[in-house]
Amino acid sequence: MATEYKILIQTQNACVSQCHCCTQLQVQYKNVMICFEWKDLIGFLQRLDELPPNELYYIINIIDLRCYPAVNLGVSASAMCLTFSEVEEFRAILSRACLKMDLEMIFRKSIHDN
DSSP states (O other), X not given: OOOOEEEEEEOSSEEXXXXXXXXXXXXXXXXXXXXXXXXXXXXXXXXXXXXXXXXXXXXXXXXXXXXXXXXXXXXXXXXXXXXXXXXXXXXXHHHHHHHHHHHHHHHHTOOOOO
């Protein structure tokens, strides 16, 4: 049975959806798809907040398995290359999705330990 996801945010360039049974999020931004657990998304947003302002472009590491030789996916590292405006758009989309999840957890009385 396929897992069902509820759309939290949908724009021309992005879609953020949440699994119905847990706090896993699927984030699609332009041509990149990333899945996060709730607390990992918070950490990723904090990394975006720490980027230096007004750079021409940013390379944002998504996964780095070079230190884990036992893991063999055929890809040892992955990153996103975004312009300043794309980073701002991506951060805003992820922040809005987090706010929606927060509100939903409050109304369901199931606050996550973030």
